[in-house]
Amino acid sequence: MLSGMPMRHQPDRTPDRVKDRPTWIVSRVFARSSALLAAAFEAHADGLRGYHYRLLAALEQWGAASQADLSRGTGIDRSDVTGGLTEMEGRGLVERRPDPEHKRRNIVTITEAGREALLRLDDIVDGVQAELLAPLSPAQRKQFIEMGRLVADRRA
Structure with missing residues (x-):
């Protein structure tokens, strides 16, 4: 603080003792x-989000x-899975049916429209990957992914 005025954050300025720390770099990449x-x-994506893609x-x-298996397999909270599936079911991208062996459980399947939507979302995500990794050569991209x-x- 100079003369009682707070220093404004400047995104292109990072203290030297912070800027080369892997945790800082990973957080910036994230x-x-x-x-x-x-x-x-x-x-x-016409209202779809990353969790729909997953x-x-x-x-x-x-x-x-x-x-429940979708929640565990994707790392998405169960309540968010339920909400996401409700949205996608309304668009005809998935179908939910009661599990004949466990009436309280739903079994979810992807529809043909869901497969088509997934292909469109793949294109969107592929474009983001290309933009994110644009500063890297193809060999560096592969190495970045392997190290990550x-x-x-x-x-632990």
Whole structure:
């Protein structure tokens, strides 16, 4: 603070002791990737969001699943899974039916319209990946992904 005035944050200025710390860099990459994804989904996804994409991708890859299994498999909170599925069911992207073995549980399947929506969302996400990683060469992109997985998948 100079002369009683607070210093305004300048996004291009980061203290030297902070700027090269991996945790700072990862948080900046996360913030940038989140902003790019949000903007791309807002502009091109007709109201669908990243969690819809994850749910559709899980159903397409793993097949029919209970809502609880979708929550566990995607890392999305159960109540958010329920809300997301309700939205997608209303658009005809998924179908929910009672599990004949457990009447209190629903089994969710992706529809053909859901598969088509997933392909459109793949294009959106692919564009964001290209924009995010544009400063890197193809070899650096591969290395970035491999190193990120090593760090992210590390178990204590």
